[in-house]
Structures are given as C-alpha cells and as structure tokens.
Amino acid sequence: MRLGTRMLQRLPLYLRVLRGMGHEGVRYASGAAIAAALGLDPIVVRKDLARTGVRGTPRLGFPIDRLIPELERLTGADAEMTAVLAGVGKLGSALLCYPGFRRQGLFIAAGFDAAPERCNIILSGTPIFPVGTLTETAQRLGATLGILTVPAERAQRVAEQMVAGGVRALWNFTPAQLEVPDDVLVQREDLAVSLAVLLHRIRERNQ
Amino acid sequence: MRLGTRMLQRLPLYLRVLRGMGHEGVRYASGAAIAAALGLDPIVVRKDLARTGVRGTPRLGFPIDRLIPELERLTGADAEMTAVLAGVGKLGSALLCYPGFRRQGLFIAAGFDAAPERCNIILSGTPIFPVGTLTETAQRLGATLGILTVPAERAQRVAEQMVAGGVRALWNFTPAQLEVPDDVLVQREDLAVSLAVLLHRIRERNQ
DNA sequence: TAGATTGTTAATCGATTAACAATC
DNA sequence: TAGATTGTTAATCGATTAACAATC
Numbered sequence: 001m002r003l004g005t006r007m008l009q010r011l012p013l014y015l016r017v018l019r020g021m022g023h024e025g026v027r028y029a030s031g032a033a034i035a036a037a038l039g040l041d042p043i044v045v046r047k048d049l050a051r052t053g054v055r056g057t058p059r060l061g062f063p064i065d066r067l068i069p070e071l072e073r074l075t076g077a078d079a080e081m082t083a084v085l086a087g088v089g090k091l092g093s094a095l096l097c098y099p100g101f102r103r104q105g106l107f108i109a110a111g112f113d114a115a116p117e118r119c120n121i122i123l124s125g126t127p128i129f130p131v132g133t134l135t136e137t138a139q140r141l142g143a144t145l146g147i148l149t150v151p152a153e154r155a156q157r158v159a160e161q162m163v164a165g166g167v168r169a170l171w172n173f174t175p176a177q178l179e180v181p182d183d184v185l186v187q188r189e190d191l192a193v194s195l196a197v198l199l200h201r202i203r204e205r206n207q
Numbered sequence: 208m209r210l211g212t213r214m215l216q217r218l219p220l221y222l223r224v225l226r227g228m229g230h231e232g233v234r235y236a237s238g239a240a241i242a243a244a245l246g247l248d249p250i251v252v253r254k255d256l257a258r259t260g261v262r263g264t265p266r267l268g269f270p271i272d273r274l275i276p277e278l279e280r281l282t283g284a285d286a287e288m289t290a291v292l293a294g295v296g297k298l299g300s301a302l303l304c305y306p307g308f309r310r311q312g313l314f315i316a317a318g319f320d321a322a323p324e325r326c327n328i329i330l331s332g333t334p335i336f337p338v339g340t341l342t343e344t345a346q347r348l349g350a351t352l353g354i355l356t357v358p359a360e361r362a363q364r365v366a367e368q369m370v371a372g373g374v375r376a377l378w379n380f381t382p383a384q385l386e387v388p389d390d391v392l393v394q395r396e397d398l399a400v401s402l403a404v405l406l407h408r409i410r411e412r413n414q
Numbered sequence: 415t416a417g418a419t420t421g422t423t424a425a426t427c428g429a430t431t432a433a434c435a436a437t438c
Numbered sequence: 439t440a441g442a443t444t445g446t447t448a449a450t451c452g453a454t455t456a457a458c459a460a461t462c
Contacts, residue, residue: 012403016382058419058462076406094297104402169409175223185412187405195311196219198394199283202376205392265438265443
C-alpha cells in the first residue's frame with residue numbers, strides 16, 4: 001500500500017500509545033482517545049486508522065489487538081532487517097545500545113570502527129570489527145541496511161564499502177552528501193535540519 | 208516571515224553547500240548547481256532562494272556572500288540561543304560534543320545528570336551539574352531551550368524542572384509524551400519515527 | 415431512543431511541478 | 439545575438455480540515 005510520509009510518521013506514535021493501553025487491559029481505543037494522548041487532531045487519527053483496514057465500531061472504537069499487528073506490518077516491524085553500523089563513537093554506540101530498534105524489526109548485527117582500541121569488543125551484545133573488514137562481513141551477515149555514524153569526511157568511503165557488501169539502503173547520520181548508485185536508498189538524519197526548524201519556530205513565536 | 212516546514216528543512220542544506228562553495232572561492236551559485244549538489248529539483252531550489260529576498264542575476268546565479276547571511280538569519284543561526292541539556296548518557300554527550308550546533312547559534316551552557324559520577328565534571332567545555340540544581344541553574348544561565356536526553360520515565364519530571372527554570376522550548380529526544388503549558392514549544396526528535404519511514408520505504412522498493 | 419463514534423465525501427490549504435516570459 | 443538562468447504565474451498533487459450520514 002502506498003502511504004504518505006506524514007501518515008507513516010504518525011504510525012509509530014499510535015503503536016506506542018496502543019501498546020500502553022493494551023498493557024493497562026484496555027481492549028478498544030477510540031480515535032479521540034489516541035488523539036488526546038498524542039496531542040493530535042482526532043480527525044487525522046480516525047482517517048489514519050481507517051487506512052489500516054481495521055474496522056472500528058461506533059461508540060466503542062478500534063480493537064487494539066487487531067490494530068497493533070496491522071500497524072507493526074505497515075511500519076515494517078513484523079519482519080527483521082539486518083543492519084551494520086559504522087562509527088562506534090558516542091552517537092554510534094548510543095544507537096547500538098538503544099533497545100527499541102529491535103522491537104521495530106531492526107537487528108544491528110555488527111559495528112565497525114577505524115580505531116583499533118574500539119574493535120574486537122562486544123558492545124551491548126553487538127561485536128565491533130575493524131572497518132577494513134566491513135564489506136566482507138556485511139556480505140557474510142546478509143546486511144541490507146547500513147548505518148553511518150562516522151565523521152563526515154569518512155562517510156563517502158564507508159558508504160561505498162557498505163554498498164560493495166550488498167547493503168541496499170543507508171541511514172546517514174553524517175552531514176555528508178553521499179554519491180551512491182540510484183537503486184541504493186539514502187535517508188538523511190540531520191540534526192542541523194531539525195535544529196534549524198526548531199530555532200525558527202521559537203523565533204516565530206517570540207513575536 | 209512565515210516559511211513552510213519543508214522549505215525550512217532545506218535551508219541548512221543550502222547553507223552547507225554554499226559555505227563549501229565559498230571556501231573554494233566561488234562567488235555566485237546557480238539554483239541548478241546547488242540542486243545538483245544536493246540531489247534536489249532545481250525548481251525547488253530556485254523558488255526557495257527567491258523567497259530569501261536575495262536577487263540572483265540571470266546566467267550568473269545568486270551571490271553567495273549575500274545568500275549565506277540571509278540563510279543564517281532565516282534558520283536562526285545569526286543570534287545565540289542558550290540551552291541546557293539533561294541526561295549526559297551516550298546520546299546526551301554526543302550532542303554536547305557536537306561542534307556544529309555552535310555554528311548554528313545554539314549554545315549549550317550546562318548539562319545535568321542524576322548519576323553523581325557524571326556530575327561536577329567538564330565535558331567538551333560544558334560543565335555538568337546534578338539534576339537537582341537544574342531549575343535554579345537554568346534560570347541563572349537564562350536558558351530558553353531545554354534538551355532532553357534522559358530515560359523516558361524521567362522525561363516528564365525533568366521537563367517540568369526545565370519549564371520552572373524559565374525554558375520556553377524543549378527538544379525532546381525521548382519517546383515520552385510531555386505535558387507542558389501551551390506556551391512551551393515541544394519538538395519531538397524520535398528515531399522510531401525515522402526508522403519506521405525508512406523501513407517502509409525499503410519494503411516499498413523491494414516489490 | 416439518544417448520543418457517541420466511525421466512515422466517507424467535499425472543501426481547503428500548502429507544497430510541488432510545469433510553463434514561460436524577463437533578463438543578463 | 440544566442441543561450442543560460444532568474445522570476446513569476448498557473449496547474450497539479452498530496453495532506454489536512456470540515457461536514458455529515460451511517461451505525462452501534
């Protein structure tokens with residue numbers, strides 16, 4: 001199904017709220033209740049939930065136990081994706097140690113670093129190897145996603161090693177502009193971008 | 208000026224490219240050249256640049272030395288904003304040590320942590336204090352932005368301490384849903400959201 | 415029955431894309 | 439002059455908001 005980006009960004013939020021409600025023993029959630037929990041417009045929520053294909057019942061809401069698996073399917077959390085991560089600095093190790101990714105279907109099978117003292121250790125269950133072995137190891141592990149948390153000037157080279165190792169998508173946390181084959185998907189995760197939006201919004205409000 | 212979110216997200220990218228060109232001694236940049244460097248549509252770039260108010264000259268392009276300060280103004284990089292950061296774990300210290308924020312006008316004046324062994328040290332030039340002193344210190348420093356990199360279950364309480372200390376906007380890196388006064392701006396920075404979009408896009412391409 | 419909530423269709427809004435005249 | 443590029447207006451597209459009928 002072809003989902004819009006904006007809707008897609010809301011789905012993990014719904015999942016989080018619904019899981020919370022599920023743990024409290026609630027069986028049905030109304031669009032209005034979910035919207036209130038997230039500070040969203042109820043109409044948006046209702047429309048998004050309608051698009052999942054799960055039918056709600058008037059006066060009751062949507063069945064949580066059918067909504068959760070469907071949202072997991074739409075966000076890709078139902079199938080595991082194997083990733084490798086390059087650059088085990090502060091940000092890289094923060095990502096490696098974040099337990100939430102696993103629940104979303106992301107399995108980081110290995111980390112890589114250029115510094116020998118950071119290699120051949122195990123960080124939060126993930127083995128760290130020298131970056132020279134990246135291509136070979138990514139291939140052996142069958143990684144389809146590469147996570148880039150290296151310094152910007154190393155990003156292009158590491159991206160190429162990842163692509164050579166069979167990676168089909170890159171999650172780029174560096175500010176570098178990557179040149180990769182057209183069929184390799186690149187998603188930028190740029191804090192400078194978020195910060196610019198935030199700063200502008202603050203200024204805007206202040207007058 | 209009222210700028211759309213999408214345009215606002217592109218401005219820091221233009222800035223980066225233009226600064227690079229400037230260092231190489233280039234004086235004028237055409238919309239097409241910037242677009243090529245970023246993999247964007249030239250029409251989008253031209254229109255965005257037109258909205259900055261800087262006039263380009265046909266056949267030549269836009270004057271870089273006038274575009275850069277204007278983009279800095281629009282992204283808020285021309286004035287300094289003082290911030291405090293709570294939660295000096297892996298992600299928190301990654302943010303504290305990231306030198307790029309300073310160039311964007313963000314000054315993180317202090318960090319806070321609940322663990323005594325992480326307090327009363329200086330990390331990359333920023334002093335770290337016990338979280339108990341947050342409200343008082345934020346007020347003393349005149350912080351207007353609070354950055355949350357604490358565990359999700361602590362987020363609400365820390366947010367309240369920040370708001371009590373005069374913070375007017377929160378940059379929330381936790382998955383917690385914050386309850387704050389209406390006039391406090393909250394920007395979510397949720398990796399689960401980005402990951403869901405990425406995973407969906409990968410699946411979508413694979414069939 | 416009354417009322418809350420879903421489901422659906424239409425209207426509005428904002429962003430992107432297209433087309434083309436103006437200009438150096 | 440010719441051609442590349444800007445600047446502007448119109449068309450398209452997608453997302454949000456509004457309105458209201460259907461349903462439990």
